[in-house]
Amino acid sequence: xxxxxxxxxxxxxxDSNFRMFCASHGIFTDTxxxxxxxxxxxxxxxxxxxxxxxEQGIKQMISIIESGQRPWLNGVELLEDSQLxxxxxxxxxxxxxxxxxxxxxxxxxTELVGPSCSARNSLGKVVYFDTGNSFSxxxxxxxxxxxxxxxxxxTNKAVERDMSSIVCxxxxxxxxxxxxxxxxxxxxxxxxxxxxxxxIIDSLSSLIAPVLGGGGAHGHALMATAxxxxxxxxxxxxxxxxxxNHMVAGEAGMLKPALGESWKSIPHVRLLxxxxxxxxxxxxxxxxxxxxxSGKSADFVVL
Amino acid sequence: MxxxxxxxxxxxxxxxxxxxxxxxxxxxxxxxxxHRLPLRAGNVVEIVGPSxxxxxxxxxxxxxxxxxxxxxxxVSYGGLERAVLFIxxxxxxxxxxxxxxxxxxxxxxxxxxxxxxxxNGNEYDKELFVSSMRRFLYTRCYNSFEFLxxxxxxxxxxxxxxxxxxxxxxxxxxxxxxxxxxxxLPTSSxxxxxxxxxxxxxxxxxxVVQEIQRLLVAHPMLVLATKSAAFGDxxxxxxxxxxxxxxxxxxPRDAQNKPHRCFMPSVWQSFVSxxxxxxxxxxxxxxxxxxxxxxxxxxxxxxxxxxxxVNDVWICSVRIASIFFIANLIVSSFAAGLSLDPQMKxxxxxxxxTKR
Numbered sequence: 001x002x003x004x005x006x007x008x009x010x011x012x013x014x015d016s017n018f019r020m021f022c023a024s025h026g027i028f029t030d031t032x033x034x035x036x037x038x039x040x041x042x043x044x045x046x047x048x049x050x051x052x053x054x055e056q057g058i059k060q061m062i063s064i065i066e067s068g069q070r071p072w073l074n075g076v077e078l079l080e081d082s083q084l085x086x087x088x089x090x091x092x093x094x095x096x097x098x099x100x101x102x103x104x105x106x107x108x109x110t111e112l113v114g115p116s117c118s119a120r121n122s123l124g125k126v127v128y129f130d131t132g133n134s135f136s137x138x139x140x141x142x143x144x145x146x147x148x149x150x151x152x153x154x155t156n157k158a159v160e161r162d163m164s165s166i167v168c169x170x171x172x173x174x175x176x177x178x179x180x181x182x183x184x185x186x187x188x189x190x191x192x193x194x195x196x197x198x199x200i201i202d203s204l205s206s207l208i209a210p211v212l213g214g215g216g217a218h219g220h221a222l223m224a225t226a227x228x229x230x231x232x233x234x235x236x237x238x239x240x241x242x243x244x245n246h247m248v249a250g251e252a253g254m255l256k257p258a259l260g261e262s263w264k265s266i267p268h269v270r271l272l273x274x275x276x277x278x279x280x281x282x283x284x285x286x287x288x289x290x291x292x293x294s295g296k297s298a299d300f301v302v303l
Numbered sequence: 304m305x306x307x308x309x310x311x312x313x314x315x316x317x318x319x320x321x322x323x324x325x326x327x328x329x330x331x332x333x334x335x336x337x338h339r340l341p342l343r344a345g346n347v348v349e350i351v352g353p354s355x356x357x358x359x360x361x362x363x364x365x366x367x368x369x370x371x372x373x374x375x376x377x378v379s380y381g382g383l384e385r386a387v388l389f390i391x392x393x394x395x396x397x398x399x400x401x402x403x404x405x406x407x408x409x410x411x412x413x414x415x416x417x418x419x420x421x422x423n424g425n426e427y428d429k430e431l432f433v434s435s436m437r438r439f440l441y442t443r444c445y446n447s448f449e450f451l452x453x454x455x456x457x458x459x460x461x462x463x464x465x466x467x468x469x470x471x472x473x474x475x476x477x478x479x480x481x482x483x484x485x486x487x488l489p490t491s492s493x494x495x496x497x498x499x500x501x502x503x504x505x506x507x508x509x510x511v512v513q514e515i516q517r518l519l520v521a522h523p524m525l526v527l528a529t530k531s532a533a534f535g536d537x538x539x540x541x542x543x544x545x546x547x548x549x550x551x552x553x554x555p556r557d558a559q560n561k562p563h564r565c566f567m568p569s570v571w572q573s574f575v576s577x578x579x580x581x582x583x584x585x586x587x588x589x590x591x592x593x594x595x596x597x598x599x600x601x602x603x604x605x606x607x608x609x610x611x612x613v614n615d616v617w618i619c620s621v622r623i624a625s626i627f628f629i630a631n632l633i634v635s636s637f638a639a640g641l642s643l644d645p646q647m648k649x650x651x652x653x654x655x656x657t658k659r
Contacts, residue, residue, distance in 0.1 A: 070444075
């Protein structure tokens with residue numbers, strides 16, 4: 001939301017004359033410009049005493065808007081981008097990989113829903129936003145040692161290298177989360193930090209649930225903002241974003257995912273984990289996926 | 304606006320005019336179970352449903368019908384060979400869904416059974432695939448202002464596409480995507496001086512509707528928008544008492560007792576010319592263990608609902624309502640088509656301009 005004065009530096013046609021004309025129609029910033037009827041504005045400009053300069057100013061504003069936009073891509077370009085940049089990351093568990101046709105995709109926001117004590121916390125690596133102090137390095141090291149080759153000399157070094165590629169942050173409220181996400185987005189855009197492949201937010205619901213509810217729209221607005229920010233990070237920087245959610249009691253005593261109806265349309269992929277965290281296996285079901293039918297499920301065992 | 308003026312040819316008979324209209328702005332009929340109403344340029348269709356209910360899939364099927372050619376190398380695909388614009392406001396679109404669906408459609412139309420192709424992999428006409436995918440134009444917006452900016456510059460973008468007559472559909476995924484963020488927009492507390500438009504959901508939606516209307520006058524297109532609906536959330540607690548586990552699935556007409564809450568401002572609701580409602584059906588009607596959905600036209604109201612199920616990227620219709628309601632269909636579609644004729648609108652506007 002930039003005021004028009006700031007644009008004068010780069011575009012001298014947006015001079016004080018033009019700004020006064022805009023102010024007479026209630027346009028002070030570029031967002032006001034977007035809300036206004038442009039052809040009516042042009043008609044008023046033509047009746048003014050200096051029509052050419054004003055029309056040029058309006059055209060300049062339109063081209064500024066155009067240049068700030070994302071370009072339109074056609075289907076072929078989308079496919080190329082998808083094949084080049086968006087690979088699938090294996091979850092480390094064969095059953096889940098087969099179900100998801102490869103694993104977790106970069107560019108997707110994946111939500112894992114399940115009652116507590118299911119296998120939610122056992123999948124994943126790299127940037128980890130921990131909201132409940134549940135991140136345990138020992139457990140992760142255990143997993144890594146199981147996944148890597150069982151050769152005694154190299155195991156420790158490999159585990160150390162893998163552990164150092166995991167960055168863990170503690171986040172306890174939604175505003176800190178939004179702040180850190182924006183910072184992460186800026187870092188990724190300017191490529192300051194290392195190559196991040198995956199972002200995990202453990203228990204996004206514990207950050208959002210306290211602000212949701214109540215009469216105001218602010219809780220929902222914060223949730224929607226966080227959701228769109230995650231999607232933007234996932235798509236623009238080719239990350240795989242994984243968020244977890246818990247379950248609450250719903251109709252007729254059945255459990256349903258928390259965060260309500262408006263959250264349902266935010267993640268790309270929603271996976272439901274059911275069954276106790278036991279040796280007999282946990283079932284993972286697809287609730288929503290862009291190109292796989294919902295209802296498919298697979299069983300897996302957490303060691 | 305030269306293309307709008309050139310549309311009105313001065314000397315021609317009604318027959319010539321009709322032939323020209325049906326060729327340049329043809330009807331589009333979706334595959335079943337959405338085939339009940341023919342749609343054409345100037346219609347604004349809203350597809351309402353909870354999440355997930357295959358809304359984006361319907362958009363993709365419509366897009367495929369539009370981008371495929373009518374005939375290619377002797378095989379008839381029945382498409383319109385026109386470009387579609389897809390504005391992704393939900394930002395959840397994955398190109399794999401449309402590419403797989405398009406591949407499957409090409410393979411099916413060629414009459415080759417998929418089971419017999421397991422040896423070859425997926426053998427299909429790549430040239431056709433690429434030329435069709437080129438007609439699918441996509442952009443995404445992460446907030447309302449990006450959406451408004453896209454709409455304002457869309458006219459120029461369409462002109463680049465073969466002089467503007469090639470684009471026939473505008474698909475908007477989830478028109479209500481920014482609803483919560485717009486509701487929480489800071490309203491200016493300095494009062495309404497300088498006749499400055501206050502930033503709010505109402506003004507944003509008004510501007511969106513205005514821009515789309517302006518776009519439709521210059522480039523008549525079919526507009527399809529999805530919207531996710533909340534079904535009587537607050538009333539669901541009382542509904543639980545009525546439903547017992549041994550009761551059969553309630554009559555589909557009973558489902559109308561739970562009307563969907565339309566949360567978009569009335570300026571959008573009155574802009575919409577057709578509305579289709581999707582619902583998820585309950586557990587007992589699972590077809591082959593996949594969730595089933597029902598579809599029903601709310602505007603114009605047709606008293607029949609069809610059921611369908613989703614199989615990866617394909618929609619299979621399960622039950623189509625009986626032929627008894629076809630009379631209703633004919634009358635309603637005729638009435639809808641007459642009242643929303645874009646040619647009449649265009650002529651009225653042009654005559655107003657020339658009078659000045």
